Amino acid sequence: MSGPTLSRILYVEDDADIREVVTMSLQMLGKFQVAGCDSCAAALDLVDEFNPELLLLDVMMPDVDGPATLRVLRERVSAESAPAIFITAKVEAGDMQRYKKMGVLDVIVKPFDTMGLPGQIEQIWQRYRRSLNDSGG
Amino acid sequence: MTAADEEFARESARMSAAFVAQLPRQVQALSDDLVAWLSLPREAALLERLSHKVHQLKGAGSTFGCSGISDSARVLEQRLATLRSDATGGSASAMDEVEAAMEALRGEANRIYGESAQRGHRGTQT
Numbered sequence: 001m002s003g004p005t006l007s008r009i010l011y012v013e014d015d016a017d018i019r020e021v022v023t024m025s026l027q028m029l030g031k032f033q034v035a036g037c038d039s040c041a042a043a044l045d046l047v048d049e050f051n052p053e054l055l056l057l058d059v060m061m062p063d064v065d066g067p068a069t070l071r072v073l074r075e076r077v078s079a080e081s082a083p084a085i086f087i088t089a090k091v092e093a094g095d096m097q098r099y100k101k102m103g104v105l106d107v108i109v110k111p112f113d114t115m116g117l118p119g120q121i122e123q124i125w126q127r128y129r130r131s132l133n134d135s136g137g
Numbered sequence: 138m139t140a141a142d143e144e145f146a147r148e149s150a151r152m153s154a155a156f157v158a159q160l161p162r163q164v165q166a167l168s169d170d171l172v173a174w175l176s177l178p179r180e181a182a183l184l185e186r187l188s189h190k191v192h193q194l195k196g197a198g199s200t201f202g203c204s205g206i207s208d209s210a211r212v213l214e215q216r217l218a219t220l221r222s223d224a225t226g227g228s229a230s231a232m233d234e235v236e237a238a239m240e241a242l243r244g245e246a247n248r249i250y251g252e253s254a255q256r257g258h259r260g261t262q263t
Contacts, residue, residue: 015193018200021152028145062189089196111199111207114149115142 006125010052010079012037012069013087014061021114030118040064040072048078054125055079059088070102083128085121087112153201157253160206160246167191168239175232181221188217194242209245213238 009032013019016038023036035050037043039061055073059066066086073079086099089110099107106124108117138146167190174183191214198206216235223231 015197017152017156017197018193021149021200024148025145028141028148060189060192062186089192110196114200115145 004053004129006032006053006122008033008035008050008052009054009056009121010035010037010043010047010050010073010082011056012040012043012061012066013058014038015058018058022117025114025117026121029115030121032118032121040069043069043073044076047073047076051078052082054121055082055084056121057084057086059086060090067099067102070104085124153203154253156197156201157203157249160203161243161250163194164239164243164246167194168243171235171239184217184221188214188221191217203249205245206242206249209238209242213242 009026011019011023011026011034013022013036019036019038023034026032026034035046035052037046040063055070057066057069061069064072066088070084073082083105084103086104086107087110088095088107091107091109096107105128108120112120167187170183170187170190174180174187177183191210195207195210195214198204198208198210213235216231216238219231220235
């Protein structure tokens with residue numbers, strides 16, 4: 001066993017269609033609790049009450065993008081230690097390095113298979129839990 | 138396939154159909170935004186908003202299995218990025234390329250919508 005199972009995911013995506021299908025996939029297939037938000041501001045409204053275990057953030061959003069949203073959320077006690085996964089269509093070598101420096105666990109590249117998404121997130125989560133166990137965390 | 142898989146597949150198909158049904162309207166709205174920007178080419182915010190909407194359409198297209206829409210939106214997004222990086226507001230040829238990419242996107246949207254409507258029509262025939 002690698003540790004506690006993942007339950008609560010705070011998901012920020014500005015596109016309503018994608019947010020709906022991804023939320024549906026994570027809830028129906030992954031059995032996760034998902035708080036879907038359309039913006040950084042909406043996420044800030046929900047984060048304390050929801051107390052997420054994982055942050056799932058679209059990178060390219062208007063006004064406040066994914067990396068900036070992560071920085072803002074990390075200032076809240078309820079999300080300061082929650083690991084994050086970014087979703088983006090564009091990943092270049094420099095981007096990955098920048099994201100890793102921000103403590104992002106992994107990046108899911110669009111387009112992704114919505115049916116396979118819960119399994120993909122579960123795998124990333126289990127890898128994260130193993131790394132915590134290995135480091136005695 | 139589990140019951141949850143089947144339910145998800147059904148809901149997903151419903152959402153894809155809804156996405157296709159509004160595609161021509163969505164592309165027309167993008168086209169209107171482009172016309173609005175062409176009349177006010179110094180309004181960088183208009184171009185930025187349009188670029189973001191095209192980016193969203195690219196993502197939604199691939200999520201809902203419309204790779205042709207995603208590909209056409211990607212081309213338009215690239216052409217708009219060229220315009221955005223051009224401090225002079227874009228050369229005539231760059232504008233032409235944007236308009237051509239918008240037409241290609243419109244053509245793809247109409248094609249997918251037409252195919253879907255035909256399938257729906259056939260599905261209702263007894």
